[in-house]
Amino acid sequence: MSRFFSSKYKNLIPYTPGEQPKDTQYVKLNTNESPFPPSAKAVEYATEKAKKLQLYSDPECRELVKTAADYFGIEKDEILFTNGSDEILNFAFMAFCDNEHPAVFPDITYGFYSVFADLNGVPYEKIPLNEDFTVNVEDYIGINKTIFLANPNAPTGIALSVTDIERIVASNPDGVVIIDEAYVDFGAESVVPLIHKYSNLIVTQTFSKSRSLAGGRLGFGIASKELIADMNTVKYSTNPYNVNSMTMAAGVGTLLDDEYMKENCLKIAENRQWTTEKLAEMGFTFTESKANFIFAKHSEADGKKIYLKLKEKGVLVRHFDSARLCDYNRITVGSKEQMQVFIDTLKEVLEEIL
Numbered sequence: 452m453s454r455f456f457s458s459k460y461k462n463l464i465p466y467t468p469g470e471q472p473k474d475t476q477y478v479k480l481n482t483n484e485s486p487f488p489p490s491a492k493a494v495e496y497a498t499e500k501a502k503k504l505q506l507y508s509d510p511e512c513r514e515l516v517k518t519a520a521d522y523f524g525i526e527k528d529e530i531l532f533t534n535g536s537d538e539i540l541n542f543a544f545m546a547f548c549d550n551e552h553p554a555v556f557p558d559i560t561y562g563f564y565s566v567f568a569d570l571n572g573v574p575y576e577k578i579p580l581n582e583d584f585t586v587n588v589e590d591y592i593g594i595n596k597t598i599f600l601a602n603p604n605a606p607t608g609i610a611l612s613v614t615d616i617e618r619i620v621a622s623n624p625d626g627v628v629i630i631d632e633a634y635v636d637f638g639a640e641s642v643v644p645l646i647h648k649y650s651n652l653i654v655t656q657t658f659s660k661s662r663s664l665a666g667g668r669l670g671f672g673i674a675s676k677e678l679i680a681d682m683n684t685v686k687y688s689t690n691p692y693n694v695n696s697m698t699m700a701a702g703v704g705t706l707l708d709d710e711y712m713k714e715n716c717l718k719i720a721e722n723r724q725w726t727t728e729k730l731a732e733m734g735f736t737f738t739e740s741k742a743n744f745i746f747a748k749h750s751e752a753d754g755k756k757i758y759l760k761l762k763e764k765g766v767l768v769r770h771f772d773s774a775r776l777c778d779y780n781r782i783t784v785g786s787k788e789q790m791q792v793f794i795d796t797l798k799e800v801l802e803e804i805l
């Protein structure tokens with residue numbers, strides 16, 4: 452740290468992204484990317500836009516907003532696009548959290564929430580998940596704070612029902628509820644339709660997972676036009692050109708090629724089912740994942756040892772060191788070929804360490 456670093460950030464512990472190694476060609480199952488390339492239409496549209504990079508991108512993302520509004524059945528002023536969904540989540544922390552509206556989220560969830568809270572100097576409270584990693588819905592009823600819930604949750608993949616989310620949203624009319632649907636397309640149900648019923652609901656989604664555009668950095672929030680306007684105030688006060696023009700074009704191409712996304716999600720669901728069956732045969736237990744990852748622990752083998760041995764053999768999964776998570780590994784569901792290599796390698800690892 453330099454002596455010039457602002458005192459307000461001196462205790463900030465940044466988010467640690469999953470490893471992106473360049474040394475070895477790993478079977479990379481650690482950051483929940485899609486194993487499938489972006490839609491051909493997305494690549495075509497982005498390539499065309501690259502020829503106009505001398506111009507600023509459209510700060511209002513008009514073409515993308517129009518395409519997305521048609522896609523989701525919403526008005527154009529009910530959506531805001533950002534540089535990945537991390538950015539819309541940060542905007543929500545900036546716009547809707549303060550001393551009167553502290554942030555609230557589960558103790559086990561997406562690690563960036565507490566970093567955004569610290570970055571913005573807002574108070575926050577972590578509510579412990581149940582022993583089985585499910586959310587205790589009653590903990591969120593009538594608290595009227597700014598609630599962040601990933602649905603499905605990360606790294607467990609466990610999803611809440613629409614009914615439970617609606618209960619939480621309806622019981623907190625004086626608090627904004629942000630439902631982070633980064634993984635929703637892999638098997639959970641979206642609450643986007645509820646934004647017309649509840650003016651305190653924000654739904655965030657990303658193009659990074661089911662839409663194969665992690666490197667393009669595109670996310671968005673859908674909410675009442677008043678909440679979107681508030682987040683636009685934050686956006687225009689930080690970076691009006693937050694989405695670059697190639698990514699915007701890729702986003703349009705992706706939405707117009709929805710069949711491709713849906714086919715890929717089906718393949719991931721099949722590969723998730725196949726992998727969990729194999730894991731169960733090998734003595735693993737796991738949470739019921741509705742996402743593109745599996746959160747699994749072995750009855751005897753140590754979670755960290757499994758992670759390190761897999762890595763040695765060229766398979767990368769995500770391990771978390773914290774007390775409640777350290778027995779587990781989070782395994783991104785990739786292509787059938789990748790999952791076959793993962794299972795074969797895991798067999799070797801278990802033979803070595805048991």
Ligand code: PMP
Nearest residue numbers: 535536537561601633657659670
């Ligand atoms: N929410 C959750 C739960 C995530 O796991 C991630 C991915 N790390 C994000 C949001 C952000 O993804 P992106 O910024 O790529 O849209």
